[in-house]
Amino acid sequence: MKFFPIHVDLNGKRCVVVGAGAVAERKVAALREHGAAVRLVAPQVTDGLRKLAEAGAVTWMNNLYHAGHLEGAFLVIAATDRREINATVVRDAQERNILVCAADKFAEGNFVSPSTVVRGDLTLTVSTSGQSPTLAAVLRERLSDEFGEEWAEYAALFGALRQDLKTSGATESARKAMTRRVLDDPEIRALVCEGKLLEAEAQARQCLSSWSE
Ligand SMILES: C[C@@]1(CC(=O)O)C2=NC(=C\c3[nH]c(c(CCC(=O)O)c3CC(=O)O)Cc3[nH]c(c(CC(=O)O)c3CCC(=O)O)/C=C3\N/C(=C\2)[C@@H](CCC(=O)O)[C@]3(C)CC(=O)O)/[C@H]1CCC(=O)O
Ligand SMILES: NC(=O)c1ccc[n+]([C@@H]2O[C@H](COP(=O)([O-])OP(=O)(O)OC[C@H]3O[C@@H](n4cnc5c(N)ncnc54)[C@H](O)[C@@H]3O)[C@@H](O)[C@H]2O)c1
Numbered sequence: 001m002k003f004f005p006i007h008v009d010l011n012g013k014r015c016v017v018v019g020a021g022a023v024a025e026r027k028v029a030a031l032r033e034h035g036a037a038v039r040l041v042a043p044q045v046t047d048g049l050r051k052l053a054e055a056g057a058v059t060w061m062n063n064l065y066h067a068g069h070l071e072g073a074f075l076v077i078a079a080t081d082r083r084e085i086n087a088t089v090v091r092d093a094q095e096r097n098i099l100v101c102a103a104d105k106f107a108e109g110n111f112v113s114p115s116t117v118v119r120g121d122l123t124l125t126v127s128t129s130g131q132s133p134t135l136a137a138v139l140r141e142r143l144s145d146e147f148g149e150e151w152a153e154y155a156a157l158f159g160a161l162r163q164d165l166k167t168s169g170a171t172e173s174a175r176k177a178m179t180r181r182v183l184d185d186p187e188i189r190a191l192v193c194e195g196k197l198l199e200a201e202a203q204a205r206q207c208l209s210s211w212s213e
């Protein structure tokens with residue numbers, strides 16, 4: 001199956017998780033990190049999820065699932081341990097045009113979550129299109145080793161440079177070439193790694209200005 005990869009803004013969006021076991025706990029944590037308003041539907045919850053509900057961080061519907069739980073949902077994750085319930089959630093969601101992930105049968109839903117490495121505004125994701133989550137996790141570990149924490153600052157530097165370049169009047173192809181030139185400069189990268197961000201930025205600007213001279 002070919003899934004179209006996008007990065008979605010979930011801020012304030014109603015997201016429904018059906019089931020409240022170990023898988024739901026991981027999914028709820030990820031949804032909350034992205035600002036979603038989580039509605040949790042299950043008769044039994046893990047201790048961690050119960051605490052979140054008691055703190056008012058998620059809305060817990062202490063019931064067996066019914067379609068009414070999907071009211072107002074932007075996205076839903078079917079994560080019960082009952083195949084027939086997950087299949088019903090998927091069908092109900094698709095009838096209502098709500099994005100849905102089947103945690104136990106990926107091909108049934110219309111989205112899957114990738115493994116991710118987050119470095120500030122830089123997000124590296126791996127998906128095997130549902131074929132092997134463990135392979136995705138192993139590749140995520142490799143990426144995490146290769147792209148250390150300094151990549152958050154490095155990416156921020158390129159964000160700032162791009163803003164400048166956009167107002168510089170340079171053509172798109174020149175901007176691309178200039179950005180690549182900064183990327184190819186090992187000294188700039190070394191300065192970022194050493195935490196010398198102002199020096200890195202100055203050198204990057206120097207690199208850009210020498211181009212236009
Ligand atoms: C990436 C990650 C994100 C996350 O969920 O946060 C994620 N699964 C993770 C871990 C993981 N999941 C499973 C194991 C046990 C080992 C194994 O079975 O291989 C491990 C490994 C572990 O725990 O280390 C079991 C499993 N997973 C799915 C099924 C059902 C099925 O096959 O359809 C079953 C079998 C259940 C059963 O047999 O009962 C389904 C999905 N899991 C996905 C994502 C989506 C596809 C991602 C892709 O495209 O590759 C998809 C399709 C739907 C979804 O959940 O979005 C996260 C890695 C976090 C990280 O470490 O980076
Ligand atoms: N997608 C993934 O990454 C992934 C990883 C591992 C397992 N799984 C699959 O995810 C599913 C859930 O795994 P788990 O370990 O979290 O299960 P679990 O047994 O810990 O939790 C199941 C939850 O479903 C709830 N539930 C059962 N019937 C319900 C109903 N009718 N309405 C509402 N809630 C109901 C239970 O109350 C419980 O909260 C399993 O099918 C498992 O095979 C998915």
